[in-house]
Amino acid sequence: MAEQRAPHLVVFTGAGISAESGIQTFRAEDGLWANHPVEEVATPRAWRRDPAKVLEFYNQRRDQVRRARPNAAHKALAALEKQGFRVSIITQNIDDLHERAGSRQVLHLHGEILKARSTVDRRMQYPLPRGGIELGDICDKGSQLRPDVVWFGEEVPHFADACELVGEADLLLVVGTSLAVMPAASLLQYAPLDAPCVLVDPEAELLAPPGVTRLSEPAGRGVPALVRHWSREGRLWLPETVAAS
Incomplete structure (x- = not known):
């Protein structure tokens, strides 16, 4: 019997997650x-x-x-990886807070x-x-x-790699980004049709495109809450309390 593939969480983070660390x-x-x-x-x-x-x-x-120091959101994502989930992080941020929290697969777009x-x-x-x-x-x-x-007006050299990662997602988690900076904002278009997408941001209700589940919380509260659900169940899913939001 083939070994069961670990669920793949692809996380796309923006400035909002680092802002909670004071950046x-x-x-x-x-x-x-x-x-x-x-x-x-x-x-x-x-x-x-x-x-x-x-x-x-x-x-x-x-x-x-x-x-700056990693906050609860950075730490929760690193903890999920240590539990056996496959976690790939694509970040617009130029800091190293994901790495310092313990995440090993981090792609820095900018x-x-x-x-x-x-x-x-x-x-x-x-x-x-x-x-x-x-x-x-x-x-x-x-x-x-x-x-x-990467300065404004320059090409984003790792964009193709990011698109490939998003295309492998079982669930796409977007955290702390306005989805306004191109080309990064177009990444959601590369997700598999059957892969749920969740946006965690205080302004999620205003920012989320159609079809994206909204969790209107700061990263430091929303991300750990999701990670607790996934850790308890051993799979990636949308808890009813989140999916209904």
Whole structure:
């Protein structure tokens, strides 16, 4: 008899899950982004115009990420993986909170702030366990290092990998995203027709597309609640209390 395949939960997380750990989103009215329009710090044009300003901004963000700690939602997803579920996480976030919580399969759509990369060869990446990036820091090919993040106007190199993962889902869990940033927002279209999809977000009633189950809770409450149901039953399903919401 063939071995039964472990249920595959594919999780798509956005800024909302990290915000509960104290990391500001670029839409927030306070914090690092408040006085830094996207056009000034998160586009290729901004980098060409004032690389020192861009580096300083991301050095500040990097410090913020290092101070942050995984919250209950990050920990619940890692715990589910340890129980034998197959959990693949696709995240729009550039922090490492999923990894620090214990998740092992994490795909960063928009890059990782704790890495630098070459400006001439994106495959040349360098971990940043401490400190930041300064003008004059160069890769092995002699070019200036930049943050390993995807800026507005740049291609998303791992999008095809993310689509493939979503296509393998037994259940798709979307957490803390407005589903407004393309192309990531289109990922839901790649889910199998018979795979349920749940959106956990305080604004879920407003944000969820048709056919998506809404759980209008912060990530730190909604995700652990779902994980408790799945852990108890040993399978991925929609509890009545959630499906009715």
